[in-house]
Amino acid sequence: MTDISRRALLGSAAVIAAATGLPAAPASASTGSTAAGAASGARWPAPAAWRSLDSQVGGRLIRTQLPWVNATPETFELLKNPFWNEEQPGALQSTGWYKAWTAVASPYAVRAQSTADIVAAVNFARDNDVKLVVKGTGHDYLGRNCAPRSLLVWTHDMRTITLHDAFLPKGAPAGTTPVEAMTVEAGTRWLEAYKAATDAGRFVAGGGCTSVGACGGFTFGSGFGPFSKRYGTGSGGIVQAEIVTADGKVHVVNEFSEPDLFFAVRGGGGSTYGIVSRVTLLMHPIPSTVGIITGSVTASSDAAYRELIQRFCEFYPVGLDNWHWGESVAFGPDNELGFRLTFLDMPEAEGRAVLEQFVGPLRERPEDFTVAPSIDFLDFKNLWNPEFWDEHDPDFITRDPRPGAPEHQFWWTGNQGELGSYWSGYQSRWIQTEDLRIRPAEIADAFFDASRLRSFIFQVNKGLSGEHEEARARDEQTALNPQCFGASALVLMGAAQQYRYPGVRGKEPSVPLARELADTVNDAMDIIKRATPGAGSYSTEADFFLEDWQEAQWGSNYARLLRIKRRYDPRNFFRVHHGVGSEQRKQ
Ligand SMILES: Cc1cc2nc3c(=O)[nH]c(=O)nc-3n(C[C@H](O)[C@H](O)[C@H](O)COP(=O)(O)OP(=O)(O)OC[C@H]3O[C@@H](n4cnc5c(N)ncnc54)[C@H](O)[C@@H]3O)c2cc1C
Structure with missing residues (x-):
């Protein structure tokens, strides 16, 4: 486990160095301490070495810093825009993870424009024993796109x-x-x-x-x-x-x-x-069409909610376990089952009929359930067309509001909640369809008990049970954890404080809250883990503190x-x- 306070200290040292001019070394290097390749005791490269790298990459060796350091109120507004964020060499979408990692900028970055630039950066870092990190968009939850006293390869300009x-x-x-x-x-x-x-x-x-x-x-x-x-x-x-x-x-x-x-x-x-x-x-x-189901079913009591969850567990294998279905349903302490499901290349009436199989019987019990799903049905070609959403449901997307931003640039409003996050936990677990078939009551108990503590989603497109055979043939050739093939869905649970920036006065994450949220996620996921022994975890959305991570993330492919x-x-x-x-x- 990384010591968070130590990383924060190193991070600020790197930022100070970044502000002093291209040939300057990070502060601690000038005191003779070892560079990021600390294991071998190497020293930070001399200014002449950096200048040589700069000339090899056509003058594209740049200094970076975290954009929230000494930032103006306008910058904090811009940080809410994921695309602006990606245009900053030192920015990340997450700002850290309690007791795990803290965002830090590399003193230097190669603003890569070609494979040759990447080769030059790799050779330089290897020969000078400097830690090398790579960042495209900066979306990683686990902080694997940054490191103190490192050289960054920033690929943002390579978008042909x-x-x-x-x-x-x-x-x-x-x-x-x-x-x-x-x-x-x-x-x-x-x-x-x-x-x-x-x-x-x-x-x-x-x-x-x-x-x-x-x-x-x-x-x-x-x-x-x-x-x-x-x-x-x-x-x-x-x-x-x-x-x-x-x-x-x-x-x-x-x-x-x-x-x-x-x-x-x-x-x-x-x-x-x-x-x-x-x-x-x-x-x-x-594809021709896509249906999007939103809305929810709300239970009027805990007992009714427990029943609702079991009904859903029983429904998945008969109603949703095929390639048409995607996205998720959400469970939480408010006794609501929230829909965000998609159905692909299935006639609207058929999609409605499948949904009705689940909600029809619930509708007949208004004292127990309030049933309020809604369905949008669209030509697939409109899915990533912001003009369509402007007319149809403008709140579903957020357009990049900056003058001069590309016309088509937008993000799903639902993704806003992940930006500028200081994480307390982010965990995932595959749920086998067979378990839903054979022991739905046990899984429902676990989901219900976990939902008392924290909301989570059951993301059906992140489990490949029911996958189309043509896609399955390709996926079986990959290094994906084979457990995923029997999984109906991936359960995902996270907790973060949003727009919190470690080291920025007035915008620091709260440590007591971070601890409380971490405990809650651990307690809630422990309940689901006990009901699903040996289940795997998706490697890019896994707990930083995952035990047995090799087996959990890659299963039999790890060796x-x-x-x-x-x-x-x-x-x-x-x-x-x-x-x-x-x-x-x-x-
Ligand atoms: C808002 C949000 C929504 C998400 N939605 C989904 C989703 O729908 N489905 C899903 O599966 N995941 C999703 N994720 C998780 C996402 O897949 C991971 O965070 C992933 O690591 C992001 O990769 P990136 O290259 O965009 O980000 P980066 O942070 O730039 O890179 C992530 C990792 O890949 C490495 N890397 C980057 N570029 C290269 C390269 N050229 N060569 C080698 N390594 C490289 C980085 O060093 C880092 O380790 C989402 C994440 C966020 C924050």
Whole structure:
């Protein structure tokens, strides 16, 4: 466990150094203490070494700092905009995690514009024993995109998208069928990829949040979007990747060329095997329609709520366990079951009929249940079209309000709650469909008891039971924890203080509140854990303090991932919290 106060102190030292000019070393380096590659006792590189790196990367070695340090009220407003945030080299979407990590800026960043820039940064960091970190969008919950006294590779400028009508992976044997695909550079966000695909009448399988990266932690850590049960995970969609490994070599990997490294990239985690400069993703014909169910069922008593939860547990295997369904339902102390479900390529009447199977009997008992779901049904091509939402339901999205921001740039209003978060906990657990079938009462008991303490969501698109067979065939080739294939959903529970910035007077997170929230999440998730022994956890949305993290995150794939890690990164140069190989120190 990282000592939070120590990290905060190192963080502020890095920021002070960042303000003093390009050749300056961080304060503690000038006193002779060791740099981020502290294990080997290396010293912080001399100014001449930094200048040399700067010239190798075309003058794109920049200084960074946390944007909330010495910030104006206007800056704190801008920090509420995820896209503004991503334009700041030193910004992160989360500001820390109680007793785990605190946001910190690297003194220097390479503002990468090409694979060659990434190679130069990797070679420099390795040869000078400087910790290297990589950031695309800065969405990571576990702080694996920042480190004190490090060199940052910031990929935000690399956002070129290329569409291919007939893509053949490098080295594909004669007779290989070409596929429709999209190559995105490392800094691309999902909204940009979706727009490019939709404009071409195509679909690419990515994440729910518009500002998450299409070539980063999401895609290399499996990555689940609203339609994962139909199209599979982000990792499953990778056809080819270009990756810079610790020795500075550029590898183009696919199923024919270095298949082991390709396997590791597809689910083995970000920042673990190297830095990916571009990735080619499978495209699909665009779906026709999507239905969105919102609203809720509210129970009038605890007993009725307990019954409602069991009814839902019994309903999932018969009503929702197929590829049409996605997104989530929410449970909480207010005795409400909140809908945020999607149904893809299913006629509206059919979607309504499935929902009715669940809510119909409840509607007949108004003394126990208030039933208020609502359904939107749209042409799929409108899903990422802000003009459609402006007309249809303007509050569903937040457009980037800045003058000059790209017209299509928006985020789901529901994602606002995660920005500027200082976490007390964020935990996940896969729930097997078989458990819902065989022992729904036991699972319902656990969900009910946990819901007394804290709200959580049951996210059906993050479990792959019911997955379309064509997507399943791809996902089975990835490093995803195989437990996910039998899972109806991923239970996700988090707690954070929003717009709290460690070290900023008046905006500090409250420590007593952080402790209280952490205890609540632990207590609530412990109840669900006891009811689901041995269940796995999704690696990019896992508890920082996860025990047995290798097995929990990758299951039977861990041993192979570790072998690949040792082959391609024998000195453990790329090492992130609970990443493959991180149980060993840097060599
Ligand atoms: C608001 C919000 C919504 C989310 N929604 C979803 C969702 O719908 N589905 C889902 O599955 N997850 C979701 N997530 C989780 C998300 O997938 C992870 O936070 C993921 O790590 C983000 O990756 P990124 O590249 O965008 O972020 P970053 O913070 O930039 O990077 C995350 C990790 O990947 C590494 N990395 C970044 N770029 C590269 C690269 N080019 N090569 C190698 N490593 C790299 C970083 O070093 C870091 O370790 C969400 C997170 C947030 C905050």
